[in-house]
Amino acid sequence: MTHTIGNIPQNGIRFLAGSPDSLKTVKPLPPFDGETLLFLEDLAKELRKNCASSFPDIASFAFWCRKSNLCRLKSAHTYKGEFRLGRGRIFHIAPSNVPINFAFSFAFGLLAGCANTVRVSSKMFPQVEIVSEVISRILESGYPAIAAQNAIIQYGPNDEITRSLSLGADCRIIWGGDATIAKIRSFPLKPRGFDVSFADRVSLAVINEDAVAALPENELVLLAKQFYNDTYLVDQNACSSPHLVVWITHQGTPNGKESFWKAVADEARCRYDFPPIKSIDKYTLLCENAIRFAESNAFESFRSYNGNILSVVGLTALPIRLEALRGTCGLFYQFETPDLEPLAEHLNEKFQTIVTFGVDRKEIAKWVAGSGMMGIDRVVPIGSALDIGTIWDGYDLVQTLTRTIQYS
Amino acid sequence: MNAVDTLLNAPPYGWNQKKKEAFYTRELSSLTERHRRACPAYAALLKTLGWNPEKVHGIADIPFFPVRLFKDFELRSIGQSDVFKTMTSSGTTGQQVSRIYLDRETALYQTKVLAKICSGFLGTKRLPMLILDSRTATRDRTLFSARGAGSLGFSMMGRRPVYALDENMQLDLAGIESYLRECSDTDIFLFGFTSIIWEHFYKKLKEANIRLPLERGILVHGGGWKKLQRESVSNEQFKASLSEVCGLKKIFNYYGMVEQTGSIFMECEAGNLHTSLFSDLIIRRAEDFAEASIGKRGLVQLVSLLPASYPGHSILTEDEGEIVGIDNCPCGRLGKAFKIHGRIQNAEIRGCSDTYNR
Numbered sequence: 159m160t161h162t163i164g165n166i167p168q169n170g171i172r173f174l175a176g177s178p179d180s181l182k183t184v185k186p187l188p189p190f191d192g193e194t195l196l197f198l199e200d201l202a203k204e205l206r207k208n209c210a211s212s213f214p215d216i217a218s219f220a221f222w223c224r225k226s227n228l229c230r231l232k233s234a235h236t237y238k239g240e241f242r243l244g245r246g247r248i249f250h251i252a253p254s255n256v257p258i259n260f261a262f263s264f265a266f267g268l269l270a271g272c273a274n275t276v277r278v279s280s281k282m283f284p285q286v287e288i289v290s291e292v293i294s295r296i297l298e299s300g301y302p303a304i305a306a307q308n309a310i311i312q313y314g315p316n317d318e319i320t321r322s323l324s325l326g327a328d329c330r331i332i333w334g335g336d337a338t339i340a341k342i343r344s345f346p347l348k349p350r351g352f353d354v355s356f357a358d359r360v361s362l363a364v365i366n367e368d369a370v371a372a373l374p375e376n377e378l379v380l381l382a383k384q385f386y387n388d389t390y391l392v393d394q395n396a397c398s399s400p401h402l403v404v405w406i407t408h409q410g411t412p413n414g415k416e417s418f419w420k421a422v423a424d425e426a427r428c429r430y431d432f433p434p435i436k437s438i439d440k441y442t443l444l445c446e447n448a449i450r451f452a453e454s455n456a457f458e459s460f461r462s463y464n465g466n467i468l469s470v471v472g473l474t475a476l477p478i479r480l481e482a483l484r485g486t487c488g489l490f491y492q493f494e495t496p497d498l499e500p501l502a503e504h505l506n507e508k509f510q511t512i513v514t515f516g517v518d519r520k521e522i523a524k525w526v527a528g529s530g531m532m533g534i535d536r537v538v539p540i541g542s543a544l545d546i547g548t549i550w551d552g553y554d555l556v557q558t559l560t561r562t563i564q565y566s
Numbered sequence: 567m568n569a570v571d572t573l574l575n576a577p578p579y580g581w582n583q584k585k586k587e588a589f590y591t592r593e594l595s596s597l598t599e600r601h602r603r604a605c606p607a608y609a610a611l612l613k614t615l616g617w618n619p620e621k622v623h624g625i626a627d628i629p630f631f632p633v634r635l636f637k638d639f640e641l642r643s644i645g646q647s648d649v650f651k652t653m654t655s656s657g658t659t660g661q662q663v664s665r666i667y668l669d670r671e672t673a674l675y676q677t678k679v680l681a682k683i684c685s686g687f688l689g690t691k692r693l694p695m696l697i698l699d700s701r702t703a704t705r706d707r708t709l710f711s712a713r714g715a716g717s718l719g720f721s722m723m724g725r726r727p728v729y730a731l732d733e734n735m736q737l738d739l740a741g742i743e744s745y746l747r748e749c750s751d752t753d754i755f756l757f758g759f760t761s762i763i764w765e766h767f768y769k770k771l772k773e774a775n776i777r778l779p780l781e782r783g784i785l786v787h788g789g790g791w792k793k794l795q796r797e798s799v800s801n802e803q804f805k806a807s808l809s810e811v812c813g814l815k816k817i818f819n820y821y822g823m824v825e826q827t828g829s830i831f832m833e834c835e836a837g838n839l840h841t842s843l844f845s846d847l848i849i850r851r852a853e854d855f856a857e858a859s860i861g862k863r864g865l866v867q868l869v870s871l872l873p874a875s876y877p878g879h880s881i882l883t884e885d886e887g888e889i890v891g892i893d894n895c896p897c898g899r900l901g902k903a904f905k906i907h908g909r910i911q912n913a914e915i916r917g918c919s920d921t922y923n924r
Contacts, residue, residue: 459616465854
């Protein structure tokens with residue numbers, strides 16, 4: 159049974175893909191099922207052909223669901239000797255600030271073999287319209303098993319719809335701020351259902367100063383480029399963009415900080431769109447934080463590189479409520495320490511990612527795991543901060559969204 | 567003698583920039599130090615900004631902070647019990663508003679300075695006054711909105727002030743006409759907010775096809791062009807339109823902020839805004855905050871010697887402007903002549919996933 163796009167039923171739901179029937183049907187598939195992989199490959203091809211060039215975020219999604227990446231993911235989840243199956247229906251509540259995340263969320267659910275109801279923001283984003291249109295078209299072109307149980311929908315504030323969709327869900331994925339999550343949580347799921355919540359979080363960088371000081375010029379430029387991609391590219395608004403740079407340094411370490419920041423500032427000067435409002439926003443945040451964190455007495459005088467494009471505030475100590483110390487549009491804080499110990503008490507559940515350079519990431523992961531802290535789900539190289547994947551915010555989503563069939 | 571008292575005894579546009587620069591560098595430094603001692607939040611800010619009094623060689627070296635901070639924090643250099651009145655910016659519903667804390671002395675100087683600046687345009691004799699607004703805007707005396715404070719502040723410059731709009735913002739035509747008959751042999755001072763004059767005075771007169779005899783009126787108006795820009799009304803059109811419905815010839819725009827009430831910038835006969843003895847203005851390039859050269863656009867920083875009860879003597883606005891000349895305006899007023907080009911544009915917010923273009 160097929161339905162036209164933009165069909166608005168009486169109850170106020172607009173279907174960008176799928177139909178009222180595809181909200182109800184549930185027939186789980188095994189993870190990385192053949193039809194699912196073919197569908198995502200098709201989607202990637204179609205997006206790259208038509209619309210990726212004008213939207214970098216669509217391009218990024220299309221790049222992620224290209225064939226070779228899906229194959230890599232599949233081989234990373236072999237589940238040898240295990241039989242797994244999607245858990246059932248997932249109700250996704252996509253964020254209202256990052257248009258493309260609805261597509262990632264949908265793809266994670268598909269890869270797990272689940273039926274998906276994806277609620278996109280009621281704000282109109284061209285990316286959402288474009289990608290949904292392509293999804294809808296491809297579904298109808300020959301993926302009956304997927305088409306039968308997946309829908310992308312939009313509706314305004316409506317507790318009754320949210321309540322009924324929640325009641326039918328085996329799992330709910332909520333992207334949003336603390337208030338959104340609390341609100342959605344008030345609607346019960348099926349008795350065995352559970353929530354996966356992607357709340358607002360913050361991230362930091364850990365850099366070995368010796369390693370930076372030893373870098374030849376061309377590699378320093380590359381490092382700066384990668385740091386730029388983690389930060390300026392999204393104005394530091396992403397959960398995984400660092401605000402604080404922790405320098406691992408010792409007495410007698412040659413100065414790597416200055417050359418690093420200069421290289422970052424040069425990269426930003428070439429690439430960053432820096433209208434006056436960003437300059438003002440950044441300076442305002444710097445001043446606000448100077449006042450908000452006055453009691454810590456930890457701020458040194460800030461330094462600028464290449465005019466206002468990069469601002470760096472040295473910290474003589476790590477203030478309490480470190481998670482609230484944020485930058486924007488190229489505002490960073492830095493702290494020197496011989497080892498990570500001073501961080502341990504600050505890394506609460508608000509902290510998501512550590513991006514690193516010149517340190518052993520396995521050692522950091524081990525330190526996190528052994529320290530009893532609540533924060534840090536991810537330790538990745540500088541340049542990979544924004545690479546969203548099936549493992550996110552501490553969840554292996556394919557694992558979480560599938561069930562294992564035990565036998566003996 | 568207080569620095570402001572010194573200036574009150576001088577002609578308001580009588581100092582050249584060089585003389586003013588030396589005086590301001592000294593006085594602004596001492597104001598900065600005074601607020602540093604009295605306002606802990608400001609002291610913390612100065613530390614982060616790297617304030618060093620020994621490195622101040624001119625007005626441009628005085629630290630400045632974004633005007634938005636008055637919305638986020640209670641910034642004052644006086645005790646709670648010394649707060650005489652609190653002024654707020656006139657934000658629309660739901661927006662955060664700036665809060666400016668005044669003691670008696672600061673409030674008094676604001677009034678004196680405003681009178682001094684206006685005397686150059688209105689003369690020293692107090693004229694009958696018509697306020698092109700409603701009395702309701704001034705009701706709550708302890709919590710002043712910029713609009714109410716403006717009307718009340720300026721009403722001190724006039725005699726027997728009468729409001730042209732009733733409680734419902736409707737034109738009180740009978741009241742206006744009878745007042746004008748009484749004052750038919752003298753100049754009349756008119757005051758109002760630019761957008762209110764346009765919406766509730768000009769448009770209503772135009773619609774009703776009424777012509778008021780205001781040939782002897784002197785209109786001073788301010789409060790921003792944001793609403794009029796949306797209707798693409800320029801300063802020139804504004805003047806011509808008002809002249810058409812009521813014969814007004816002398817129309818002076820002023821530029822000012824609730825954060826620096828009193829030391830306003832008046833538009834001269836040549837159409838330029840002017841710094842008076844009581845304030846100065848610096849245009850900064852957004853990309854590095856360096857001073858922009860004459861004729862180049864940039865962010866507007868305002869300095870004033872009046873803010874003594876709160877650290878608002880040097881603030882960075884979100885307006886764009888340019889200096890058109892120094893000590894050389896054809897109107898004869900010394901100091902800086904400048905233009906304001908309105909609010910800077912909002913940027914689009916970027917979020918989590920522009921990850922591919924590398």
